[in-house]
Amino acid sequence: EIVLTQSPGTLSLSPGERATLSCRTSQSISASYLAWYQQKPGQAPRLLIYGASSRATGIPDRFSGTGSGTDFTLTITRLEPEDFAVYYCLLYGDSPLYTFGQGTKLDI
Amino acid sequence: QLQLQESGPGLVKPSETLSLICTVSDGSISSSNYYWGWIRQPPGKGLEWIGSIYYGGSTYYNPSLKSRVTISAEASKKQVSLKLRSVTAADTAIYYCARQGGGILFPLNWGQGTLVTVSS
Numbered sequence: 001e002i003v004l005t006q007s008p009g010t011l012s013l014s015p016g017e018r019a020t021l022s023c024r025t026s027q028s029i030s031a032s033y034l035a036w037y038q039q040k041p042g043q044a045p046r047l048l049i050y051g052a053s054s055r056a057t058g059i060p061d062r063f064s065g066t067g068s069g070t071d072f073t074l075t076i077t078r079l080e081p082e083d084f085a086v087y088y089c090l091l092y093g094d095s096p097l098y099t100f101g102q103g104t105k106l107d108i
Numbered sequence: 109q110l111q112l113q114e115s116g117p118g119l120v121k122p123s124e125t126l127s128l129i130c131t132v133s134d135g136s137i138s139s140s141n142y143y144w145g146w147i148r149q150p151p152g153k154g155l156e157w158i159g160s161i162y163y164g165g166s167t168y169y170n171p172s173l174k175s176r177v178t179i180s181a182e183a184s185k186k187q188v189s190l191k192l193r194s195v196t197a198a199d200t201a202i203y204y205c206a207r208q209g210g211g212i213l214f215p216l217n218w219g220q221g222t223l224v225t226v227s228s
Contacts, residue, residue, distance in 0.1 A: 001171075032213070033213065035213075035214040037155075039155075043220075044204055044206075044218035044219065044220055044221055045155065045204075045215075045218060046218075047212075047214055047215065047216050050212055050213065050214050051213075056212075056216065088154065088155055090155075090214060092213045092214060095171055096157055096168075096169075096170045096171060096172075097157065097159075097160060097168045097170075098145075098147075098157035098160075098214075098215075099157070100154055100155040100156065100157065101154075102154050103154050103155075
């Protein structure tokens with residue numbers, strides 16, 4: 001089973017700054033199988049990025065994803081107040097079919 | 109506009125079976141384009157995929173839960189159900205249903221979730 005490790009656990013930034021979130025996999029994976037989600041308190045997760053770098057419909061272009069192999073990054077340029085949330089990476093795999101990272105909390 | 113609505117008891121006793129239903133408001137759950145899944149989140153913790161069902165009836169379960177989980181679908185009612193047997197306090201969580209597909213491998217549409225507490 002592939003393990004996803006997100007870092008940092010908590011990231012404290014201010015509006016207008018740039019956020020860089022990391023997701024590392026314990027084995028090399030196809031970038032097609034990596035996604036990022038945002039979850040705000042009391043809400044279901046929202047798909048931001050799939051295939052490591054493709055933005056989902058309606059996602060602002062300040063969100064971008066990069067990476068390959070075992071290292072993947074979600075970057076948020078020019079943080080807006082509504083961006084402060086928890087972010088999860090998600091692997092589409094074999095068994096289990098889906099594996100989530102443990103999450104990064106983006107704090108003001 | 110697709111909507112997914114989870115429903116079921118909010119309180120389940122230890123050792124009993126947790127049963128939830130996800131009702132889909134729009135479209136057919138029999139579409140070959142989509143999978144329907146369940147994901148849970150213990151209060152204050154991270155997300156865990158439970159399992160998914162494909163329109164043809166194929167099911168996929170998290171190995172960690174496979175011995176206790178059954179996911180099924182009833183197309184005529186536009187419902188996907190989850191049964192989790194022999195629950196313990198560790199199964200206390202918000203349970204989400206979600207749809208994946210339409211060219212995207214990942215859950216795109218989610219219900220708002222329902223909290224299930226396991227307690228006597």
